[in-house]
Amino acid sequence: xxxxxxxxxxxxxxxxxxxxxxxxxxxxxxxxxxxxxxxxxxxxxxxxxxxxxxxxxxxxxxxxxxxxxxxxxxxxxxxxxxxxxxxxxxxxxxxxxxxxxxxxxxxxxxxxxxxxxxxxxxxxx
Numbered sequence: 001x002x003x004x005x006x007x008x009x010x011x012x013x014x015x016x017x018x019x020x021x022x023x024x025x026x027x028x029x030x031x032x033x034x035x036x037x038x039x040x041x042x043x044x045x046x047x048x049x050x051x052x053x054x055x056x057x058x059x060x061x062x063x064x065x066x067x068x069x070x071x072x073x074x075x076x077x078x079x080x081x082x083x084x085x086x087x088x089x090x091x092x093x094x095x096x097x098x099x100x101x102x103x104x105x106x107x108x109x110x111x112x113x114x115x116x117x118x119x120x121x122x123x124x125x
Contacts (some may be wrong), residue, residue, distance in 0.1 A: 004033070007040045011048055020052045028059055035062035038114050038121045061124040068113070068120050069098045 008017040024033060036059045043050055043058060050063075065071040069091060076088040091098055107110045112123045 003037050004040050007044055011044055016052075020055075023052075024056070024059070027056065031064050032059050032062060035059070035064055035121050035123070039112070039123055042112070058123065063122050063124070065120040065122065066118065068097070068102050071092075071113075071120050072098055072101055072120055091117065 004020055005017055008020065012020070024036075028036075036055070039058070039062065040055075043055065047054075063071075065074065071086045072091050076084040077090070078084070091101070102111075102113070106113075109125055111125060114121050
């Protein structure tokens with residue numbers, strides 16, 4: 001979480017960073033703050049004048065999963081429709097279909113993600 005403060009201090013005065021961070025900690029669960037930590041540099045590269053309210057909005061739209069398959073299954077099951085459940089069931093143990101859908105979401109600029117072997121962090125755009 002120190003990474004967030006380090007990046008913010010490059011763009012904002014220290015007092016603003018401290019106030020923002022305190023509000024961040026009281027507004028979001030730890031896992032959401034950890035997601036923001038993954039994307040914070042990208043956010044400022046994209047827009048060095050990003051507002052604190054925009055960062056809060058972005059943080060609300062971030063989530064963490066074990067992998068891309070878990071993300072997509074959760075995504076489609078959350079629709080609570082027959083079609084969503086059907087798609088989710090087709091994704092289980094089907095890495096090619098998972099990759100195809102993830103690529104489609106990226107091309108349509110619906111998500112950004114970062115992953116390592118134990119995490120799939122997604123930012124819904």
